Amino acid sequence: MGPLPLEEIFGTVGVYAIYLLIGFAFGAVLEMAGFANTKILAAQFYFKDQTVLKVMFGAIVTAMVLIFLSSGLGFLDYSQIWVSPTYLWPGIVGGLIMGFGFIIGGFCPGTSLVALATLKIDGIIFTLGALFGIFLFGETVSMFEGFWNSSYLGRFTIPEWLDLSTGAVVLIIVLMAVFMFWGAEQLERIFGGKNPAQAPKLRFAGAGMLVVLAVVSIDVGQPTVKDVWQRIAAEKEPLLVNRSVQIHPGELVDLINDDQINLVMLDLRDEVDYNLFHLKDVVSVRSDELEIRSLSLLSAPQNTVTALIDNNEQRSTEGWKVLVAEGVPNVYILEGGMNYWLDIFGHDGHDGCPTATQPDSQEFRHIFNMAIGAGHLASEPDSESIKMEYTSKVKLEKKKAPKAGGCSS
Amino acid sequence: MIHSERPIAGRYINPYLAGGLLGVVLFLAFFVTGNGLGASGGLNRILVFFQDLVAPGHVDRTAYLLGMAGGDKNPLDHWIVFLTGGTVLGGFVSGLIFKRVRLETVKGPHISVRTRWLLAFAGGILMGYGARLARGCTSGQALSGGAVLSVGSWAFMLAVFAGGYMLAYFFRKAWN
Numbered sequence: 001m002g003p004l005p006l007e008e009i010f011g012t013v014g015v016y017a018i019y020l021l022i023g024f025a026f027g028a029v030l031e032m033a034g035f036a037n038t039k040i041l042a043a044q045f046y047f048k049d050q051t052v053l054k055v056m057f058g059a060i061v062t063a064m065v066l067i068f069l070s071s072g073l074g075f076l077d078y079s080q081i082w083v084s085p086t087y088l089w090p091g092i093v094g095g096l097i098m099g100f101g102f103i104i105g106g107f108c109p110g111t112s113l114v115a116l117a118t119l120k121i122d123g124i125i126f127t128l129g130a131l132f133g134i135f136l137f138g139e140t141v142s143m144f145e146g147f148w149n150s151s152y153l154g155r156f157t158i159p160e161w162l163d164l165s166t167g168a169v170v171l172i173i174v175l176m177a178v179f180m181f182w183g184a185e186q187l188e189r190i191f192g193g194k195n196p197a198q199a200p201k202l203r204f205a206g207a208g209m210l211v212v213l214a215v216v217s218i219d220v221g222q223p224t225v226k227d228v229w230q231r232i233a234a235e236k237e238p239l240l241v242n243r244s245v246q247i248h249p250g251e252l253v254d255l256i257n258d259d260q261i262n263l264v265m266l267d268l269r270d271e272v273d274y275n276l277f278h279l280k281d282v283v284s285v286r287s288d289e290l291e292i293r294s295l296s297l298l299s300a301p302q303n304t305v306t307a308l309i310d311n312n313e314q315r316s317t318e319g320w321k322v323l324v325a326e327g328v329p330n331v332y333i334l335e336g337g338m339n340y341w342l343d344i345f346g347h348d349g350h351d352g353c354p355t356a357t358q359p360d361s362q363e364f365r366h367i368f369n370m371a372i373g374a375g376h377l378a379s380e381p382d383s384e385s386i387k388m389e390y391t392s393k394v395k396l397e398k399k400k401a402p403k404a405g406g407c408s409s
Numbered sequence: 410m411i412h413s414e415r416p417i418a419g420r421y422i423n424p425y426l427a428g429g430l431l432g433v434v435l436f437l438a439f440f441v442t443g444n445g446l447g448a449s450g451g452l453n454r455i456l457v458f459f460q461d462l463v464a465p466g467h468v469d470r471t472a473y474l475l476g477m478a479g480g481d482k483n484p485l486d487h488w489i490v491f492l493t494g495g496t497v498l499g500g501f502v503s504g505l506i507f508k509r510v511r512l513e514t515v516k517g518p519h520i521s522v523r524t525r526w527l528l529a530f531a532g533g534i535l536m537g538y539g540a541r542l543a544r545g546c547t548s549g550q551a552l553s554g555g556a557v558l559s560v561g562s563w564a565f566m567l568a569v570f571a572g573g574y575m576l577a578y579f580f581r582k583a584w585n
Contacts, residue, residue, distance in 0.1 A: 206425060
């Protein structure tokens with residue numbers, strides 16, 4: 001099951017050797033494609049030679065089909081691979097500037113590396129220019145930090161955006177690419193005087209295979225949270241049974257007051273109970289929204305701890321399975337939920353609540369005369385005055401998923 | 410630069426074949442490491458390494474650089490640096506095999522070598538600056554992010570092509 005736990009298998013040196021090898025293959029293919037030759041790259045923009053488009057989209061659709069097929073078949077965990085987070089406008093403006101740089105300088109950073117490797121002087125000079133541009137950015141980014149961090153949408157993918165299944169998006173993109181290849185060949189015929197009939201017939205077979213694989217990937221589908229949980233249940237279920245992930249209210253109070261922790265509290269109860277009483281700074285989330293919520297948790301900082309809150313523990317336990325199946329680290333359940341919480345911290349008129357009679361009830365068994373939301377002392381207990389004894393269970397676990405991609409690191 | 414003993418360079422492979430191969434490499438990168446490919450991040454760290462040698466105090470005071478090289482952090486101790494090194498090595502070996510390693514300036518027929526160098530440097534600056542602004546270059550954002558269906562990566566990719574086509578007319582003399 002990929003991605004592989006590389007550190008465990010190969011050690012640090014081994015990991016770096018693997019990256020060197022992947023880089024080697026990358027550089028070799030770029031060179032073989034002719035990407036060290038700036039004239040081939042620039043010709044893309046004069047319609048004469050569409051090599052850039054063919055290689056790029058050929059690579060994207062090939063990799064895409066393989067990734068989602070293996071994810072669908074359970075060989076690869078999509079939640080654990082790096083998806084560039086979307087910062088929409090900085091990305092678009094940066095992309096435009098790079099487009100300008102491309103037509104003026106004739107390379108992009110990757111291709112300039114292979115041009116440099118094959119001793120193209122223009123490639124060497126371009127790389128120096130790129131280094132200087134990166135230097136300028138480092139010196140000036142503080143002037144527009146706000147813009148640089150704006151329009152952040154996190155790990156936002158096309159299937160979510162279009163509300164389509166992943167397989168459908170994969171097929172649409174493959175068909176779009178095939179259509180673009182056809183268009184590119186027409187442009188080359190008109191502007192470049194090339195005869196598409198002379199291109200190898202094998203390309204039709206390749207295109208056909210991609211379409212077939214895309215259709216198969218629709219049929220296979222992507223693993224649902226339930227599928228993933230089935231696979232990991234044997235490993236994770238004991239954590240629930242041994243109560244290793246149910247944290248005492250006292251520990252939650254301390255987490256709330258811990259500056260080192262980025263605490264996310266998700267209240268899974270229904271609206272009525274939430275309005276009656278909830279903790280300060282919780283986010284009210286329906287259980288069926290957790291899958292979507294997990295995406296932002298996956299891209300949250302390393303020191304993020306997620307606490308799930310129910311009246312008791314029913315919904316929080318189910319929610320825990322969902323988030324853990326999605327690969328979110330450091331997820332905990334508030335022990336006994338809001339019921340136990342209010343047993344400890346109390347509230348006005350608490351003596352009338354049927355506390356002891358139904359300790360395992362999943363209903364909210366505290367009686368409030370009106371909806372006070374977070375406007376109660378117990379919504380935000382003072383950790384100084386209340387020091388509670390508890391067994392600490394939160395252990396910050398490092399994220400398995402890559403922290404940053406090849407360009408944003 | 411005409412040498413009589415100049416070896417005949419091999420032909421480039423078919424673009425669709427190259428695309429397929431590149432796609433397999435990209436898939437393997439994701440499958441094995443969870444990361445895609447990239448280039449500008451490696452260049453960035455190599456640059457910061459030298460900045461840290463020349464002006465460590467400055468690096469420690471700049472938030473953006475601090476994350477990579479603050480204190481005793483070595484900016485080169487990162488996987489992207491090895492990927493970048495591998496890219497250069499792979500390009501070189503492939504160039505050797507196909508007899509394309511040759512000290513030369515590739516340019517359009519109607520501009521001087523000096524103009525080409527100037528344009529390459531200017532374009533490089535824009536490329537480097539834009540790549541950091543967009544948090545990725547053509548390989549890291551467009552290729553890798555595109556394959557895993559990131560919305561931002563597709564918007565970025567369209568912007569790169571749009572930028573190129575927007576200015577292509579004005580720079581036609583440089584290439585044709």
